[in-house]
Amino acid sequence: PSGIGDSIPLDDPGLDIAAGEEFLQEVFQILLEEGVQKSTDVTQKVCEWKEPQELRELMDLELRSDGEGQERLLQRCRDVLRLSVRTGHPRFFNQLFSGLDHHALAGRFLTETLNTSPYTYEVAPVLVLMEEQVLAKLRELVGWSSGDGIFAPGGSMSNMLAMNVARFRRFPESRSRGNWDLPRLGLFASQESHYSILKGAALLGIGTDNVHLVRTDERGKMIPEELEKEIQRVKAEGSEPLFVCATSGTTVLGAFDPLDAIADICARHGLWLHVDAAWGGSALLSPQLRHLLAGIHRSDSVTWNPHKLLMVGLQCSAFLLRDSSGLLQRCHGVGASYLFQQDKFYDVSLDTGDKSPQCGRRADGLKLWILWKAVGTRGLGWRVERAFAATRYLLEQVKRREGFQLVMEPEFINLCFWFIPPSLQGQESSPEFWDKLGKVAPAIKEKMIRRGSMMVGYQPLGSRVNFFRQIITNPAVTRQDLDFFLDEIQELGWD
Numbered sequence: 001p002s003g004i005g006d007s008i009p010l011d012d013p014g015l016d017i018a019a020g021e022e023f024l025q026e027v028f029q030i031l032l033e034e035g036v037q038k039s040t041d042v043t044q045k046v047c048e049w050k051e052p053q054e055l056r057e058l059m060d061l062e063l064r065s066d067g068e069g070q071e072r073l074l075q076r077c078r079d080v081l082r083l084s085v086r087t088g089h090p091r092f093f094n095q096l097f098s099g100l101d102h103h104a105l106a107g108r109f110l111t112e113t114l115n116t117s118p119y120t121y122e123v124a125p126v127l128v129l130m131e132e133q134v135l136a137k138l139r140e141l142v143g144w145s146s147g148d149g150i151f152a153p154g155g156s157m158s159n160m161l162a163m164n165v166a167r168f169r170r171f172p173e174s175r176s177r178g179n180w181d182l183p184r185l186g187l188f189a190s191q192e193s194h195y196s197i198l199k200g201a202a203l204l205g206i207g208t209d210n211v212h213l214v215r216t217d218e219r220g221k222m223i224p225e226e227l228e229k230e231i232q233r234v235k236a237e238g239s240e241p242l243f244v245c246a247t248s249g250t251t252v253l254g255a256f257d258p259l260d261a262i263a264d265i266c267a268r269h270g271l272w273l274h275v276d277a278a279w280g281g282s283a284l285l286s287p288q289l290r291h292l293l294a295g296i297h298r299s300d301s302v303t304w305n306p307h308k309l310l311m312v313g314l315q316c317s318a319f320l321l322r323d324s325s326g327l328l329q330r331c332h333g334v335g336a337s338y339l340f341q342q343d344k345f346y347d348v349s350l351d352t353g354d355k356s357p358q359c360g361r362r363a364d365g366l367k368l369w370i371l372w373k374a375v376g377t378r379g380l381g382w383r384v385e386r387a388f389a390a391t392r393y394l395l396e397q398v399k400r401r402e403g404f405q406l407v408m409e410p411e412f413i414n415l416c417f418w419f420i421p422p423s424l425q426g427q428e429s430s431p432e433f434w435d436k437l438g439k440v441a442p443a444i445k446e447k448m449i450r451r452g453s454m455m456v457g458y459q460p461l462g463s464r465v466n467f468f469r470q471i472i473t474n475p476a477v478t479r480q481d482l483d484f485f486l487d488e489i490q491e492l493g494w495d
């Protein structure tokens with residue numbers, strides 16, 4: 001209807017650009033001081049715990065009709081940083097990601113500033129070519145001289161893309177007709193595999209009942225003979241096996257499935273082999289550690305998350321494909337006429353966005369590209385080896401110190417252990433021991449968070465009660481931090 005906005009002048013910009021730039025200058029300073037320097041300063045707290053209601057009030061979260069002044073907004077920026085968890089801190093060990101790399105952060109700033117989607121070359125020329133280069137380099141490390149790939153919003157989505165492409169290759173008509181006339185499909189992954197396989201089965205309409213979790217050995221690795229048995233059993237029940245997900249670096253134990261043996265089984269049954277190397281893929285960068293993934297080149301697809309071990313920053317998940325015939329594009333492409341016009345004046349194969357089920361997509365390759373440029377392949381490999389060395393140091397200390405008990409010798413950099421407080425030491429044979437021990441890690445964790453001294457994850461696994469999982473990905477972590485880590489657990493857990 002006419003009249004709307006008639007009184008709004010259009011001759012001048014509707015934004016105060018000068019004030020905006022001034023604001024940003026101040027924000028950059030705050031980012032540097034509160035976000036970068038304090039986050040990486042070991043004398044600062046890792047977190048400033050507040051109860052949710054207290055935090056809601058402190059942050060004054062309500063959104064109102066009128067805007068606020070610059071000073072108030074700058075204070076809000078400071079508060080966000082001050083009251084958030086410092087994941088870049090050398091004593092943040094809670095997740096598979098941690099640390100702060102200055103070059104990668106610069107890449108994230110660049111990406112945010114450019115604010116574009118690498119779906120077409122015309123709106124993201126530099127970013128499209130960088131993505132092409134980074135994906136090719138990752139594929140080369142997997143052992144493929146050709147292939148395809150795309151960045152996805154996290155490892156779960158990369159795993160789901162693998163499932164979708166596998167189904168499409170076997171049943172191309174499923175794209176248009178859906179699942180209704182497909183046989184009942186069978187998907188296989190180990191008991192220790194990532195939960196995204198179940199989520200993907202639900203999302204893709206395959207059904208979680210059709211995910212068969214294959215038994216693992218005492219180290220958490222898939223047992224190939226059990227996979228073979230499961231495939232036979234599922235076939236005998238009338239289902240059609242389709243897809244096997246092997247894991248290179250399980251989330252909790254850091255176990256690596258035996259890829260060559262699994263690839264043999266997949267080849268025999270004609271199954272798609274996907275390797276979820278979201279966590280362990282970065283070991284390919286180290287000549288000394290890449291043997292952990294021996295056989296990965298025989299897979300059909302790979303998930304690899306450089307945002308984990310390479311400290312690129314969330315999120316950076318590569319979905320890599322051995323196929324170079326355009327399977328990814330045929331599986332996901334619908335050729336929206338307003339983006340992917342075929343009569344453009346440049347090489348339209350660079351309009352890669354239709355390979356993804358997403359439309360708007362973050363340019364997650366840029367930060368990895370700039371980090372890679374900064375430290376080189378050797379520097380990236382060195383970081384993986386340093387993480388390994390730090391884990392070995394901690395392992396030796398855990399073995400020596402009173403009260404610590406390993407869950408198992410780590411194969412990778414997941415160090416899993418219990419802390420047994422004095423009151424439970426020597427009680428191992430009593431029936432209540434494990435029950436009581438299961439309460440120790442949550443209690444210690446609560447104390448460390450309230451103190452703000454450090455953060456580390458814990459979980460139960462199968463029949464094992466809660467234990468700590470220590471992960472060191474951050475090269476800023478020193479021997480002193482590791483000694484502190486153990487001292488702190490001992491102090492907080494002493495009774």
Ligand code: ABU
Pocket residue numbers: 094095096097194251457
């Ligand atoms: N699969 C995501 C890993 C979660 C974690 O950081 O432990």
